[in-house]
């Protein structure tokens with residue numbers, strides 16, 4: 087398949103974006119949410135697919151067995167803002183879902199979320215991941231995803247991340263924006279990738295209690311088993327291999343799934359500069375991340 091050239095970033099209401107997430111802006115801003123819709127919101131690379139898959143298993147594993155083997159996760163949990171004009175849009179995919187609740191993915195910063203989600207008081211699961219592992223994961227993703235801007239070399243990429251010049255904007259603003267919002271919105275559950283790695287069962291319990299689900303311990307065990315990194319990596323419906331814009335020869339989508347891989351990428355000097363800048367950017371928040379376990 088011939089792919090178009092990689093896109094360029096541009097400023098969109100103060101956030102760096104690329105056309106495939108803004109072309110459908112008017113339409114998705116007018117999205118009509120339903121009260122039982124569940125929005126999975128993240129800055130890219132925070133474990134969106136992992137949590138999408140867990141939620142899909144929790145809701146549909148038993149009732150819809152074919153779903154697990156025939157429909158890729160990105161179709162089961164459509165990406166609201168994505169659009170390739172004339173080809174498809176995430177909003178249409180959501181509108182066409184026949185299952186309920188509808189599970190919907192977004193990477194939008196909180197101020198861009200369509201107002202209907204707030205009006206309908208939908209439940210929102212936000213997942214955050216520490217900045218250092220996020221930028222490493224994003225770098226490898228941008229290398230292998232031909233629909234993303236050209237990543238360039240690692241040191242210039244790291245600088246761009248610190249400057250917030252990434253698709254979906256500044257990591258710092260994204261995680262802080264959603265953190266502030268959840269303080270006044272009990273229908274937002276703010277989870278951390280590091281907690282999910284460290285204690286999947288406890289986080290699964292948190293999720294279930296937030297969603298009002300009470301799976302048996304056997305069901306929970308099965309969900310956790312299926313959602314293990316290695317099992318997802320070997321699952322064609324969950325590992326991204328069905329997506330034509332991803333080039334697995336460059337890097338796998340399910341890459342490492344670890345906390346602390348940043349240590350294999352940051353030089354000592356990069357780490358010092360990053361941490362100093364991080365402290366400045368994060369001094370106005372009580373939000374805390376772990377970069378090692």
Ligand code: A3P
Pocket residue numbers: 128129130131132133134135136219222223224226313314315316318339340341342343344347
């Ligand atoms: P790495 O690149 O660090 O390996 P997203 O789905 O938001 O794009 O996030 C992708 C990141 O989540 C990748 O991180 C991927 O490996 C990791 N991930 C996906 N499924 C996972 C799982 N079951 N357990 C741990 N990490 C997982």
